[in-house]
Amino acid sequence: MIIDTTEVRAINSFSRLESLKEVYGLIRLLVPIFTPIFGITIGILIIVWLERKLSAGVQQRIGPEYAGPFGILQALADGTKLLFKEDLLPSRGDIRLFSIGPSIAVISILLSYSVIPFSYRLVLADLSIGVFLWISISSIAPFALLMSGYGSNNKYSFLGGLRAAAQSISYEIPLTPCVLSISLLSNSSSTVDIVEAQSKYGFWGWNLWRQPIGFTVFLISSLAECERLPFDLPEAEEELVAGYQTEYSGIKFGLFYVASYLNLLVSSLFVTVLYLGGWNLPISFILIPDFVGINELGGVFETTIGICITLAKAYLFLFISITTRWTLPRMRMDQLLNLGWKFLLPISLGNLLLTTSSQLLSL
Structure with a gap:
């Protein structure tokens, strides 16, 4: 039997080519998944x-x-x-709720990053309901904290979980009319469309100037959602030891630690997207090509510039939240709820009514 070596080499080359295609397809699948995770970790x-x-x-x-x-x-x-470190479990607690609580808290916040545009070409999911997906996902995290507090079988943990749920509900409701007002101004709920709607006049086209009341309410509500001082009542050390984190140790406590900073970063990014023009420069985009030629460069350079601008604006909000932590004293629980229900909610609804009226008059 005579074997054609040329045919054998062709078959081997074809099989190697198919293997390379499979590896390349796997890399193309994994890179978009792990790149944001690596960036978020950094x-x-x-x-x-x-x-x-x-x-x-x-x-x-x-x-x-x-x-x-x-x-x-x-x-x-x-x-x-x-x-x-050793992972300790409460002897009389609900181990299932105690164990899955930190994971749900981290995963629910991580999903919010899928709709954040870091640049024009860098967004995992450009959804038509992007901002409302974030609001719906962010409402899951307090349930994880409530599960953790209940599963710990500790009165301080349970009180911390109840406080987290009450605080989230109180400040998520004023947050929603603010987002609705931005959607009305941009005629879209897509995060990419919202950023593009602010790109025409540079610094003066940002929603910060068109929605100053909404920006203030959103800023306060975001700090409350992140449980930052003066709104850190669910984990108040002086009253509740550490709140829902009291019985946690090791990697589970580390997950709560990561979740708090993930929530702070995602809130600062949404402040940037909704009110500070996202990846757009403060200078009008119409003037940039005449001096820099950014339109001609495009590609990687444009994406890199967009990421840097987005992160710079986000870290400005982070600076404000960090300095606020050492400036304002912690509020009482009744003051916290009164601020959300009796002050921020009527203001946010009035702002939404004004925005709707102005949009109807402009038609």
């Missing part, structure tokens, strides 16, 4: 380092400086320590 490490350094500056102390240059690896060292 962002969280930077936020933790910034908060510690800014807090140290406000309190006139040094802050972390030994783990890596300028202490920038301190958050990574703390995470590694939590990863290897």
Whole structure:
């Protein structure tokens, strides 16, 4: 029997080509998934380092400086320590609720990043209901905290979970009319369309100027949703030890720690998208091609510039939230609920009514 070596080589080449295509397809599938996760992880490490350094500056102390240059690896060292610490379980608690609570909190917040446009060509899912998807997803996290507090079989944890649920409901309702007002102005609920609607006049085209009342309400409600001071009542150390986190240790406590910073970052990104023009420069986009030629460069350069602008605006909100932590005292629970229901909710509804009236008159 005579074997044609040319045919055998052709078959081998074809099989190698098919294998390469499969590997390439797998890489194309995994890269869009792991790239945002890697970027978000780096962002969280930077936020933790910034908060510690800014807090140290406000309190006139040094802050972390030994783990890596300028202490920038301190958050990574703390995470590694939590990863290897013993995971303790309450003997009389509901172990299933106790165990899945931190995971639900992290996953629900991570899903919100899918609709955030970091640049014109860099968004995982450009959905027509993008901002409302974020609102619906963000309402899941308090249930995870309530599950964790109930499953801990600890009175401080349970009170912390109840506070988290009450606080989320109280401040998510004023948040929604603010988002509705932005959707009316942009004639769309897509995050990409909202950013593009602010691109015409540069700095003066941002929704910050067209919705100053909504921006103020959104800013306060976002801090309350993130449970940042002065709204950190669900984990108040002086009253509830650590709230819903009291019985947690090891990696489960680390997940709560990550979830809080993930929520803070996603809130700052949505402030950027809804009110600060997203990836758009403060200078009018009409004037940029005459001086910089950004339209001709395009591609990777344009995407990189968009990411840098988006993150710079987001970190401005982070700076405000960090300095607020060491400026304002913690509120009482009745003051917290009164602010949400009796003050922010009527203002946000009135702002929505004014926005609707102005849009109807402009038709």
